[in-house]
Amino acid sequence: MIGLISKNWTIRWRLTIWNAVVLAVIGVAFSAMMLAMVHRHLIARADSALVDEIRELIEEINFYPDTVDLGQQLAKRYYVHFDYHFQVLAEDGRPLFRSRFLTYIQLPVPATPGELRGQVLQDLALPNLGPHRLLTMAMRDSKSRPMLLQVLRSRVALDQEFQSYIWMVLTLGPLAVVAAVGAGYVLARKALAPIEKIAATAERISAETLSERVDVPNPYDELGRLSATLNRTFDRLQRSLDEMRQFTADAAHELRSPLAVMRTEAEVALRSARSVEEYRHVIEINLEETTRLAAVVDQLLTLSRHDAGTEIDLHDEVPLDALLADVADKFRTVAQEKWLTFEVAPLPSWNVEGDDIRLSQLFFNLLDNAIKYTPRGGHVAIKAEANGKLARFIIEDTGIGIPAEHLPHLFKRFYRVDHSRNRAFGGTGLGLAICKSIVESHHGQIEVNSQPNLGTRFTVTFPGKP
Numbered sequence: 001m002i003g004l005i006s007k008n009w010t011i012r013w014r015l016t017i018w019n020a021v022v023l024a025v026i027g028v029a030f031s032a033m034m035l036a037m038v039h040r041h042l043i044a045r046a047d048s049a050l051v052d053e054i055r056e057l058i059e060e061i062n063f064y065p066d067t068v069d070l071g072q073q074l075a076k077r078y079y080v081h082f083d084y085h086f087q088v089l090a091e092d093g094r095p096l097f098r099s100r101f102l103t104y105i106q107l108p109v110p111a112t113p114g115e116l117r118g119q120v121l122q123d124l125a126l127p128n129l130g131p132h133r134l135l136t137m138a139m140r141d142s143k144s145r146p147m148l149l150q151v152l153r154s155r156v157a158l159d160q161e162f163q164s165y166i167w168m169v170l171t172l173g174p175l176a177v178v179a180a181v182g183a184g185y186v187l188a189r190k191a192l193a194p195i196e197k198i199a200a201t202a203e204r205i206s207a208e209t210l211s212e213r214v215d216v217p218n219p220y221d222e223l224g225r226l227s228a229t230l231n232r233t234f235d236r237l238q239r240s241l242d243e244m245r246q247f248t249a250d251a252a253h254e255l256r257s258p259l260a261v262m263r264t265e266a267e268v269a270l271r272s273a274r275s276v277e278e279y280r281h282v283i284e285i286n287l288e289e290t291t292r293l294a295a296v297v298d299q300l301l302t303l304s305r306h307d308a309g310t311e312i313d314l315h316d317e318v319p320l321d322a323l324l325a326d327v328a329d330k331f332r333t334v335a336q337e338k339w340l341t342f343e344v345a346p347l348p349s350w351n352v353e354g355d356d357i358r359l360s361q362l363f364f365n366l367l368d369n370a371i372k373y374t375p376r377g378g379h380v381a382i383k384a385e386a387n388g389k390l391a392r393f394i395i396e397d398t399g400i401g402i403p404a405e406h407l408p409h410l411f412k413r414f415y416r417v418d419h420s421r422n423r424a425f426g427g428t429g430l431g432l433a434i435c436k437s438i439v440e441s442h443h444g445q446i447e448v449n450s451q452p453n454l455g456t457r458f459t460v461t462f463p464g465k466p
């Protein structure tokens, strides 16, 4: 059956057919049980009528103690009977009385009637007369002689009645199955209609209409949850599409400025003959812009590799404390040149599964920013603390700080607090985005706290072990 209900069918048809099959199986089992019970009831009713008849006969027999007289008396009442036919036999098998119907019919008789106890009911098939039901019973007359009583009745009426029940089931059953298929189809269509609506809306939503949403009439039922899930997926899609568009626009803009500078410089230089110094100046500017371009392209490449998940290899055990101390060493001279005090507090030993090159890059970017955005005479500090499961690495400075309204956007790609000033510092606005991507790919978290003119603190938390 399962094989018959093809996978290509719509759910509506599959539900309808399953519904009809289940109902048909239940219907067949129920009808079979009901017919069996009806049959039992009909037989019991017929048998109890036979018993009533034999009781009447016994009363009659008890009334006539003489067997000769008995035959005559019984003949008066029982010789011709429309439904029931009687036979009374003496112990030796000699008939004391026999209904007219039984004149030429031999009923089966127990070999020793004297030993018969209680009532014996049996079915008989009489040639040309059809099925019959026979009740045989032994009794003793007033002189204590055993006698055998038999009552016979045709089963034709009973069988016909039973057959009429069978016909009723056979005609109503298929009608019920047809009705079940119809009702099942209508119900399935009604139940599935909202799904078709959801599918139609979802299909209509494309990159251009991504702001459209599926209706959620009832958020608590299954379809409501399905619609809500789809809508959340569309939200995410829309957000990432928006981010992607923004990112592409920012990247194009970022690459356009150095290219424009280089082009203008070259055009101006070529307009007339120039001195060697002037050509040198143009080449220097071009070199500077090319370096900036290369830096942006490198960082973009890093980010896109992070996005694709191809860059980071998390299989090495990296001692973060030693790694941070190494990176910090590289900044000591720069800090000194800027008259900054540079403090590295004792770092607790902490190992993470990760990529040492990327983790170095993370701390490099954070320390580079701290030194870049802290004016002369400031202070840059590195601290760390660890509990059993997490370690927190803090890089703080007493630099220019970041106004609160910029903090939520700080880790976005190309986001700079002050565009013109940061370009002067040589920043691309990608450093913190790269930091975030590195931290997240190591299952960590990065946070920033800052106050303008007081300083900034970046806190990076990593799971790992001492």
Ligand code: ADP
Pocket: 365, 369, 370, 371, 373, 397, 399, 400, 401, 402, 410, 415, 416, 417, 418, 422, 426, 427, 428, 429, 430, 431, 432, 433, 456
């Ligand atoms: P950039 O390459 O421009 O430094 P980042 O992504 O590293 O880009 O930083 C984004 C912006 O966050 C920077 O432009 C700068 O304004 C701000 N910023 C980052 N670190 C600090 C810091 N330690 N102190 C003050 N401002 C910071």
